[in-house]
Amino acid sequence: MTVQVFKIPDSFKKDVKFSFCPGCDHGVAVRLVAEVLDELKIREKTILAASIGCSVTLYDFLNVDSIEAPHGRALAEATGVKRARPDKFVFTYQGDGDFASIGLAESLHAALRGENVSAICINNTTYGMTGGQLGPTTLLGQVTTTSPTGRNLEYYGYPIKIAEHVALCDGTAYSARVSLDSVANIRKAKQAIKKAFEVQLQGLGFGFVEILSTCPTNWKMTPSKAHERVRDEMMKTFVPGVYKDVTSDGLTRRMR
Amino acid sequence: MVTETLSNKKVLTKGNYAIAQAAINAGCECYFGYPITPQSEIGEFMSGKMQELNRAYVSAESELAAMNMVIGACSTGAKAMTSSSSCAVSLMQEALSYATSDELPVVLISVMRGGPGLGNIYPSQGDYFQATKGGGNGDYHLIVLAPSTVQECVDLTYKAFYLAHKYRNPTMLLADGLLGQMMEPVEFKEYPYPEIDNSSWALTGAKGRDGRIIRSYAPLADNQCVFLEKLFEKYRTIEKNETEWEEIGTEDADVILISFGSTSRNVKTAMKLCREKGIKAGFFRPVTLFPFPSARLNELASKTKKMISVEVNMGQMINDIRLAVNGKVPVELIHKPVGAPPAPEEILEKIEELI
Amino acid sequence: MSRIVIDSDKCKACYLCINECPKKLIKIGNKTNSLGNRVVEFDDPEGECLGCAMCAVRCPDLAITEVYKG
Numbered sequence: 050m051t052v053q054v055f056k057i058p059d060s061f062k063k064d065v066k067f068s069f070c071p072g073c074d075h076g077v078a079v080r081l082v083a084e085v086l087d088e089l090k091i092r093e094k095t096i097l098a099a100s101i102g103c104s105v106t107l108y109d110f111l112n113v114d115s116i117e118a119p120h121g122r123a124l125a126e127a128t129g130v131k132r133a134r135p136d137k138f139v140f141t142y143q144g145d146g147d148f149a150s151i152g153l154a155e156s157l158h159a160a161l162r163g164e165n166v167s168a169i170c171i172n173n174t175t176y177g178m179t180g181g182q183l184g185p186t187t188l189l190g191q192v193t194t195t196s197p198t199g200r201n202l203e204y205y206g207y208p209i210k211i212a213e214h215v216a217l218c219d220g221t222a223y224s225a226r227v228s229l230d231s232v233a234n235i236r237k238a239k240q241a242i243k244k245a246f247e248v249q250l251q252g253l254g255f256g257f258v259e260i261l262s263t264c265p266t267n268w269k270m271t272p273s274k275a276h277e278r279v280r281d282e283m284m285k286t287f288v289p290g291v292y293k294d295v296t297s298d299g300l301t302r303r304m305r
Numbered sequence: 306m307v308t309e310t311l312s313n314k315k316v317l318t319k320g321n322y323a324i325a326q327a328a329i330n331a332g333c334e335c336y337f338g339y340p341i342t343p344q345s346e347i348g349e350f351m352s353g354k355m356q357e358l359n360r361a362y363v364s365a366e367s368e369l370a371a372m373n374m375v376i377g378a379c380s381t382g383a384k385a386m387t388s389s390s391s392c393a394v395s396l397m398q399e400a401l402s403y404a405t406s407d408e409l410p411v412v413l414i415s416v417m418r419g420g421p422g423l424g425n426i427y428p429s430q431g432d433y434f435q436a437t438k439g440g441g442n443g444d445y446h447l448i449v450l451a452p453s454t455v456q457e458c459v460d461l462t463y464k465a466f467y468l469a470h471k472y473r474n475p476t477m478l479l480a481d482g483l484l485g486q487m488m489e490p491v492e493f494k495e496y497p498y499p500e501i502d503n504s505s506w507a508l509t510g511a512k513g514r515d516g517r518i519i520r521s522y523a524p525l526a527d528n529q530c531v532f533l534e535k536l537f538e539k540y541r542t543i544e545k546n547e548t549e550w551e552e553i554g555t556e557d558a559d560v561i562l563i564s565f566g567s568t569s570r571n572v573k574t575a576m577k578l579c580r581e582k583g584i585k586a587g588f589f590r591p592v593t594l595f596p597f598p599s600a601r602l603n604e605l606a607s608k609t610k611k612m613i614s615v616e617v618n619m620g621q622m623i624n625d626i627r628l629a630v631n632g633k634v635p636v637e638l639i640h641k642p643v644g645a646p647p648a649p650e651e652i653l654e655k656i657e658e659l660i
Numbered sequence: 661m662s663r664i665v666i667d668s669d670k671c672k673a674c675y676l677c678i679n680e681c682p683k684k685l686i687k688i689g690n691k692t693n694s695l696g697n698r699v700v701e702f703d704d705p706e707g708e709c710l711g712c713a714m715c716a717v718r719c720p721d722l723a724i725t726e727v728y729k730g
Contacts (some may be wrong), residue, residue, distance in 0.1 A: 288422020
């Protein structure tokens with residue numbers, strides 16, 4: 050007997066076509082989100098707060114209600130949506146610049162308040178849409194269009210470890226960092242996204258996943274070389290793992 | 306504090322509390338805010354009341370976040386608001402530009418203080434431009450209502466919620482530190498406007514339908530052209546339907562005194578002093594600053610000899626008056642840069658110098 | 661019999677799927693799609709496909725639209 054083991058998730062719009070560059074892992078992350086929405090059967094109660102950057106296009110692909118937030122403000126808007134309509138499932142999908150640079154205050158305060166929302170942050174160590182400038186997650190030594198001789202400590206300072214910062218917030222129910230460099234890790238990433246969504250559905254607080262992703266265009270690498278870079282360089286600084294999980298830590302939070 | 310909120314009896318109430326109670330009576334479901342003098346009492350009042358009523362209150366991390374939270378709540382069709390003052394309203398301009406483009410019914414209470422920069426906490430009308438000319442990037446306007454009494458703080462807060470939802474356009478109540486801090490007897494009647502059906506656009510989760518997108522991103526130039534033409538068509542409709550002003554003694558006036566907000570109270574008295582002295586003065590007060598009552602001012606310009614704008618700033622509304630009368634009559638300015646409005650006698654003295 | 665379905669119009673020629681296939685059944689073909697990309701082809705004359713779906717999981721553009729295992 051033949052069984053279908055892979056299909057285009059139902060939570061996508063009909064005839065969906067991504068506008069990402071060839072080999073960009075955004076496409077994988079977006080698909081995982083859609084698969085999780087399908088599996089949890091929550092498409093019809095979902096409201097997305099979209100962000101600015103390559104991540105903005107998510108609302109063109111997912112067949113869910115969406116509000117577009119100004120750069121960095123997705124979690125403030127998600128807070129507004131969730132406070133107005135606590136029965137809805139509310140999530141953001143942001144880049145590292147959006148989440149951790151211009152929007153760091155909004156992001157961490159949403160986590161600190163324990164907002165019952167979920168957030169996905171794509172970390173590709175650069176500002177992709179604007180052409181590959183130095184961002185908050187650019188690795189030490191990394192060459193970008195605004196760090197032409199590489200990010201050196203004296204001149205540019207350190208990159209931010211997002212998942213660890215989010216985990217430090219008392220309102221966070223789940224914080225994990227995953228990678229899309231291999232099929233095995235893609236499968237783990239999906240489980241993390243699912244968990245970050247589930248903690249919201251259970252009313253446990255802020256759910257967060259940082260996804261190590263590629264930007265082959267601005268890194269000037271082939272897609273498969275880009276995955277090697279994720280493994281050899283990014284994962285050394287940005288170590289994958291679950292940094293907080295109240296469902297397994299025995300920690301409890303009041304239900305909202 | 307307000308003790309009797311929905312009675313027909315008059316209660317002595319501070320402007321900021323009156324605005325907050327009116328918002329609650331208007332059905333405001335969510336308040337997001339950050340403290341700033343001279344309007345902090347609004348947030349203080351809301352924090353207790355909203356919790357009591359099982360509605361949403363969030364102490365936002367910044368005004369910037371507060372306005373974005375309002376956008377989020379409004380995108381679901383909820384009645385939501387924030388309140389702030391001058392330098393902090395500056396922080397909200399990015400979000401207000403988005404909210405206008407998203408056509409969301411945002412309500413913002415702006416209680417003006419001295420500027421530019423940190424300025425001071427004295428009353429001021431220095432944010433007339435900020436309120437009426439857009440404020441953020443792109444072509445747009447907020448609907449702007451300017452109360453002159455604490456009673457009007459109540460009535461126009463009701464109206465702000467109604468107009469915001471009727472036209473799906475951010476609406477600002479533009480008060481100042483004087484109105485926010487003064488106490489007057491007011492009557493809280495029930496919210497007098499019909500509820501607006503938002504089921505055609507509000508985000509509710511795409512149950513049994515395709516997803517909706519509320520966004521301002523228009524990657525193609527043509528889309529943006531179509532949108533802006535539509536937006537400005539809406540402004541013309543608002544101008545036709547909602548322009549509001551007060552005028553006294555303008556029919557036979559040689560000079561018309563024009564003023565908005567708290568300043569207009571002393572100007573009204575100054576007009577009476579003029580009449581006692583035999584100067585045929587009239588009084589004109591725009592209640593809506595956008596839409597501005599330009600057409601009426603243009604009509605009046607054909608009947609009078611001079612117009613004088615009285616403002617507590619360096620002269621901002623005077624520009625709109627001059628545009629409205631288009632050179633038909635000279636328009637002069639009596640102003641004070643910041644602080645309590647000039648006394649009626651002071652205004653009278655300056656009028657005598659000008660005519 | 662296990663097999664995959666490729667929507668050539670969506671293929672952006674990143675070729676990540678080629679390395680993923682444990683049986684090396686995906687190759688660069690001779691056709692060019694409307695995006696100007698030389699697209700991949702599924703070539704499985706011996707019926708070796710395992711239906712593992714690793715190619716589809718790896719594909720960032722939903723170009724592998726269906727996978728059947730049997």
